[in-house]
Amino acid sequence: MPKLGRTEWYDLTRDMNWTFSYVNEEDVFPEELSNGFGIPASQWWRWDEPYKISYREYVHNQYDKDNEVYAVNAAIGRSKLFDDLDPGWRAAVVAHYGAIAVPEYLAAIGESRMARFGRAAAWRNMATYGTLDETRHGQIQTFFPHSLLEKEPRFDWAHKALHTNEWGAIAARSLFDDMFVANDAVTTALQLTFTFETGFTNLQFLGMAADAMKVGDVGFGALISSIQTDEARHAQQGEPTLRILVANGKKDEAQQMIDHMFWRSWHVFALLTGLSMDYYTPLEHRSHSFKEFMQEWIVKQFMDQFRDFGMNLPWYWEDYFLKELDWYHHAVHLGVWYWRPTVWWNPDAGVSPDERDWLEEKYPGWNDSVGKWWDVIGDNVRNGDFALTLPETFPMVCNMCQIPIVSPAGFLAGKVASPAPLSVTRKGRRYNFCSEPCRWIFQSNPERFEGHLTIVDRLLAGIIQPPTVEGALAYMGLSPSEMGVDATGYAWATQTNHHSDQVVNL
Amino acid sequence: MDRGTTEADLIWVQAAALEDIWEGDLLEVDLDGESVIIVHPEGGKIKAFQGICPHQEKSLADGYLEGNLLVCAGHRWEFDVSSGKGINPMGCELFEYLVRVEGDLLFVGYPRKAGRRNFRFTATLAGE
Ligand SMILES: [Fe+2]
Ligand SMILES: [Fe+2]
Numbered sequence: 001m002p003k004l005g006r007t008e009w010y011d012l013t014r015d016m017n018w019t020f021s022y023v024n025e026e027d028v029f030p031e032e033l034s035n036g037f038g039i040p041a042s043q044w045w046r047w048d049e050p051y052k053i054s055y056r057e058y059v060h061n062q063y064d065k066d067n068e069v070y071a072v073n074a075a076i077g078r079s080k081l082f083d084d085l086d087p088g089w090r091a092a093v094v095a096h097y098g099a100i101a102v103p104e105y106l107a108a109i110g111e112s113r114m115a116r117f118g119r120a121a122a123w124r125n126m127a128t129y130g131t132l133d134e135t136r137h138g139q140i141q142t143f144f145p146h147s148l149l150e151k152e153p154r155f156d157w158a159h160k161a162l163h164t165n166e167w168g169a170i171a172a173r174s175l176f177d178d179m180f181v182a183n184d185a186v187t188t189a190l191q192l193t194f195t196f197e198t199g200f201t202n203l204q205f206l207g208m209a210a211d212a213m214k215v216g217d218v219g220f221g222a223l224i225s226s227i228q229t230d231e232a233r234h235a236q237q238g239e240p241t242l243r244i245l246v247a248n249g250k251k252d253e254a255q256q257m258i259d260h261m262f263w264r265s266w267h268v269f270a271l272l273t274g275l276s277m278d279y280y281t282p283l284e285h286r287s288h289s290f291k292e293f294m295q296e297w298i299v300k301q302f303m304d305q306f307r308d309f310g311m312n313l314p315w316y317w318e319d320y321f322l323k324e325l326d327w328y329h330h331a332v333h334l335g336v337w338y339w340r341p342t343v344w345w346n347p348d349a350g351v352s353p354d355e356r357d358w359l360e361e362k363y364p365g366w367n368d369s370v371g372k373w374w375d376v377i378g379d380n381v382r383n384g385d386f387a388l389t390l391p392e393t394f395p396m397v398c399n400m401c402q403i404p405i406v407s408p409a410g411f412l413a414g415k416v417a418s419p420a421p422l423s424v425t426r427k428g429r430r431y432n433f434c435s436e437p438c439r440w441i442f443q444s445n446p447e448r449f450e451g452h453l454t455i456v457d458r459l460l461a462g463i464i465q466p467p468t469v470e471g472a473l474a475y476m477g478l479s480p481s482e483m484g485v486d487a488t489g490y491a492w493a494t495q496t497n498h499h500s501d502q503v504v505n506l
Numbered sequence: 507m508d509r510g511t512t513e514a515d516l517i518w519v520q521a522a523a524l525e526d527i528w529e530g531d532l533l534e535v536d537l538d539g540e541s542v543i544i545v546h547p548e549g550g551k552i553k554a555f556q557g558i559c560p561h562q563e564k565s566l567a568d569g570y571l572e573g574n575l576l577v578c579a580g581h582r583w584e585f586d587v588s589s590g591k592g593i594n595p596m597g598c599e600l601f602e603y604l605v606r607v608e609g610d611l612l613f614v615g616y617p618r619k620a621g622r623r624n625f626r627f628t629a630t631l632a633g634e
């Protein structure tokens with residue numbers, strides 16, 4: 001048979017669109033599952049993805065990719081590579097698997113909803129690949145940590161985390177439920193694929209892959225860069241969907257969806273990627289600071305994208321987002337380290353004298369803001385007062401991002417106007433927020449969020465018994481051997497500065 | 507797309523020694539702050555294109571060259587280096603620089619006029 005060029009068969013085999021004659025369009029695409037914003041079907045049929053692939057090619061490519069990463073994984077299982085990895089880096093990897101592996105399966109639910117309720121055949125075709133992709137990501141990111149269980153028992157949190165009420169897991173679930181588990185197909189395309197996968201997963205999966213290779217964690221690096229090649233293909237669903245919304249007068253609606261999810265993604269990635277890049281990755285292997293990665297991979301990427309699509313920057317861009325790049329994840333890191341028994345990995349304080357020099361260089365003013373708290377913690381550690389470095393009470397938690405409210409640190413750094421939390425009272429209940437954008441997201445759609453309880457709300461409501469730190473740790477699914485401890489056994493507190501007497505190896 | 511075809515419009519920069527660009531090779535160079543990729547396909551002519559993929563901020567030099575096919579390592583976008591045109595996606599294109607060989611050296615020329623030398627490519631709608 002003669003081989004036809006792609007253009008000669010692709011659209012024909014892909015575009016199974018037809019006009020319904022014996023059912024209503026609303027019955028085929030109910031609004032809760034696929035909000036079409038009143039745009040006519042013929043307009044949706046103009047949906048076209050840039051990068052094209054047939055099912056046959058897809059299977060061929062995926063087979064090759066899986067062969068590659070499973071071969072690397074098998075080789076690493078036989079080696080001592082993992083034993084030699086830096087304890088901070090291990091924390092980054094253990095945190096990653098817990099936060100990401102099961103949400104990949106959840107993403108498969110979002111993709112399969114688009115595969116059924118996407119409003120054009122081309123879109124449903126791309127989402128079918130997306131469903132298979134996310135299933136693959138769930139599988140490999142539970143299988144790989146499983147093969148390392150002997151070396152690090154907490155790798156079972158790859159599967160366990162999202163099934164617990166650990167606070168980070170609640171934050172991840174809250175974000176992912178909002179973004180794709182409980183979202184309609186059209187909004188999912190903008191929020192999951194355009195906003196989250198194009199920028200933020202690229203940062204975690206390609207940015208962290210670069211660090212992984214430097215650290216010598218070949219297995220993790222190969223795995224996550226392989227995943228990102230799938231992400232980029234199915235992330236394409238956002239662009240044509242956004243084009244259609246804009247071309248049909250729905251720019252404001254699209255802007256709202258993007259502004260909403262960009263902010264939520266930013267907060268969870270500041271927690272996950274921010275801590276990993278600026279505190280957990282060993283100093284000598286850091287290629288860029290988290291802020292530099294953000295500027296290059298997120299700020300620039302989104303500014304280009306917003307321009308290409310005629311969208312505006314989110315309203316909070318200058319006043320809140322860019323300012324938080326300087327301080328937010330530092331404050332979150334301090335909180336996570338202090339409440340370390342409440343996480344499933346071993347937070348690396350990452351504040352030895354050399355590391356503090358690096359932080360001060362990358363974030364001028366670091367020493368005079370969060371650094372002051374670390375001064376006190378360091379003194380307590382050196383005096384043997386470890387109890388003073390551990391929590392006795394609970395923080396306030398944001399009713400949107402589910403992350404402890406750290407605005408006092410932002411105030412101290414001169415980046416926010418007031419240290420007090422923001423609040424909203426609704427139907428007799430008070431909701432607290434870490435930031436104006438978190439409050440704005442809530443107020444834009446209160447019915448969607450008002451029923452949710454943060455970990456601290458649950459404590460106050462009597463759901464967590466006994467209402468103590470111990471009771472809360474049990475509620476979060478953390479047994480004593482699973483609770484986080486300082487990754488290096490407080491080595492950072494007694495190290496001296498190497499700058500004066502040692503040449504930095506290049 | 508004005509690539510500036512007359513001498514007066516171009517600024518020539520020494521980009522590499524010929525011995526550094528073997529057949530089948532790619533090389534990334536910095537051209538006055540702009541990333542440029544030099545490609546030398548097997549049995550073909552040396553060419554120079556924008557160094558960043560039109561898709562996302564990823565250096566094309568991390569990819570591979572097979573005949574005239576250039577594949578980006580980031581997300582496997584494919585280009586034909588004989589024309590600079592996208593194979594997958596179709597419709598996109600790499601900005602092409604002029605090249606000139608003098609002795610053992612390769613020079614790359616870029617337009618004096620400021621303008622975008624990094625094309626980007628995003629979705630278009632059918633019928634557009
Ligand atoms: Fe994924
Ligand atoms: Fe994905």
Ligand SMILES: [Zn+2]
Pocket residue numbers: 267398399400401402403433434435438
């Ligand atoms: Zn918040």
